[in-house]
Amino acid sequence: MDTSPPRLEIKDITRSFGGRAVVDHVSLTVQPGQVTCLLGPSGCGKSTTLRIIAGVEMQDSGTIHVDGELVCDTIFRIPPENRSIGLMFQDFSLFPHLTVAENVAFGLRGAKAEKRSRVIQLLRRVDLERYIDDYPHQLSGGEQQRVALVRALAPSPKIMLMDEPFSGLDNRLRDDIRDDTLAVLKEEGTAVLLVTHEPDEAMRMADEIALMRDGKIVQQGAPYNLYNAPKDREAAAFFSDINVIRGKVQGALTETAFGQFLAPGVADGASVDIVIRPQHIKIDFDRQGRGPNPTPQDGTPARGVVERARFMGNESLVEFRMDFDQSILRATIPSVFLPKTGTPLWLMIRRDRCFVFPAKG
Numbered sequence: 016m017d018t019s020p021p022r023l024e025i026k027d028i029t030r031s032f033g034g035r036a037v038v039d040h041v042s043l044t045v046q047p048g049q050v051t052c053l054l055g056p057s058g059c060g061k062s063t064t065l066r067i068i069a070g071v072e073m074q075d076s077g078t079i080h081v082d083g084e085l086v087c088d089t090i091f092r093i094p095p096e097n098r099s100i101g102l103m104f105q106d107f108s109l110f111p112h113l114t115v116a117e118n119v120a121f122g123l124r125g126a127k128a129e130k131r132s133r134v135i136q137l138l139r140r141v142d143l144e145r146y147i148d149d150y151p152h153q154l155s156g157g158e159q160q161r162v163a164l165v166r167a168l169a170p171s172p173k174i175m176l177m178d179e180p181f182s183g184l185d186n187r188l189r190d191d192i193r194d195d196t197l198a199v200l201k202e203e204g205t206a207v208l209l210v211t212h213e214p215d216e217a218m219r220m221a222d223e224i225a226l227m228r229d230g231k232i233v234q235q236g237a238p239y240n241l242y243n244a245p246k247d248r249e250a251a252a253f254f255s256d257i258n259v260i261r262g263k264v265q266g267a268l269t270e271t272a273f274g275q276f277l278a279p280g281v282a283d284g285a286s287v288d289i290v291i292r293p294q295h296i297k298i299d300f301d302r303q304g305r306g307p308n309p310t311p312q313d314g315t316p317a318r319g320v321v322e323r324a325r326f327m328g329n330e331s332l333v334e335f336r337m338d339f340d341q342s343i344l345r346a347t348i349p350s351v352f353l354p355k356t357g358t359p360l361w362l363m364i365r366r367d368r369c370f371v372f373p374a375k376g
């Protein structure tokens with residue numbers, strides 16, 4: 016078993032502005048070669064956490080360790096430039112008056128020949144060696160971003176902090192650059208803490224996601240754990256559109272139009288939200304009112320009438336007005352399926368893919 020300390024460890028970090036805890040007892044660790052994403056909505060405190068680790072913002076309490084050594088508490092503080100931390104932001108601001116080579120070499124110390132060889136090695140790695148003597152304005156946005164990446168990596172930082180580094184790039188370019196960036200960071204063995212508000216980006220990049228809300232980390236784990244076992248309704252909703260069916264609990268069960276659902280540990284009379292993602296709703300035909308033949312796993316079917324159907328590219332999104340309470344439920348189907356408005360259809364929900372949470376409010 017590896018007993019070496021984490022590359023980055025922050026413990027119980029808190030920071031308040033005007034009496035409001037913007038970062039509220041945040042703890043996390045990142046191992047070498049691991050990418051951890053701090054994921055959360057705008058304003059939840061992600062960037063402030065990153066700025067504290069970088070050393071440009073002071074925490075009110077808590078500690079930061081790198082490879083087991085104290086970097087910062089409320090008394091002792093290693094200055095930002097000595098923390099072996101690379102930074103990469105959305106606004107990647109290369110120096111316009113310096114060539115690509117000079118930009119990449121900017122944070123490097125040592126002999127000229129040595130620096131040049133590290134610059135060439137890195138530019139070759141991101142397939143940009145041919146631009147070595149060009150100026151940033153001669154490069155596309157994606158190329159500039161790759162130069163910014165290798166500039167940050169040039170001094171071989173132990174940790175890379177990235178704040179929405181890809182949000183300035185257009186969609187298709189972004190996927191390629193994300194994958195390239197990830198490959199380079201893994202190869203260099205850098206520990207990465209990446210801030211993003213986009214769940215897709217976090218799922219694509221992260222070994223581990225720390226989901227943040229109102230200054231706190233509410234759930235932490237591998238992307239599939241957060242997606243498949245969200246802690247609450249909001250965590251489920253952060254990763255995809257959701258449908259919510261509310262029910263009252265009696266004897267640890269709740270009765271709905273889709274049949275009974277288990278609600279263990281919830282008191283009699285309390286309400287629960289049954290959360291189901293649109294891709295886990297099954298659709299069947301009406302067959303002149305005879306309806307479907309559900310399997311035990313599908314549970315009881317409930318009838319709805321198509322409100323509207325749209326083709327989304329790789330799936331169709333169908334909205335139903337449900338007979339039982341006139342609420343709207345949304346289902347996605349991975350093909351072209353565009354029933355006419357007013358068509359009666361039956362819906363079943365995949366019980367193994369439902370989440371039951373105590374209702375709030």
Ligand SMILES: Nc1ncnc2c1ncn2[C@@H]1O[C@H](COP(=O)(O)OP(=O)(O)OP(=O)(O)O)[C@@H](O)[C@H]1O
Pocket residue numbers: 032037055056057058059060061062063064212
């Ligand atoms: N220096 C400061 N003084 C006062 N308030 C601040 C300061 N820095 C951040 N805040 C506030 O703290 C909250 C969290 O900001 P932060 O930038 O960390 O959030 P974020 O999750 O990174 O959001 P975004 O994705 O929009 O950048 C915001 O409400 C912000 O206005």
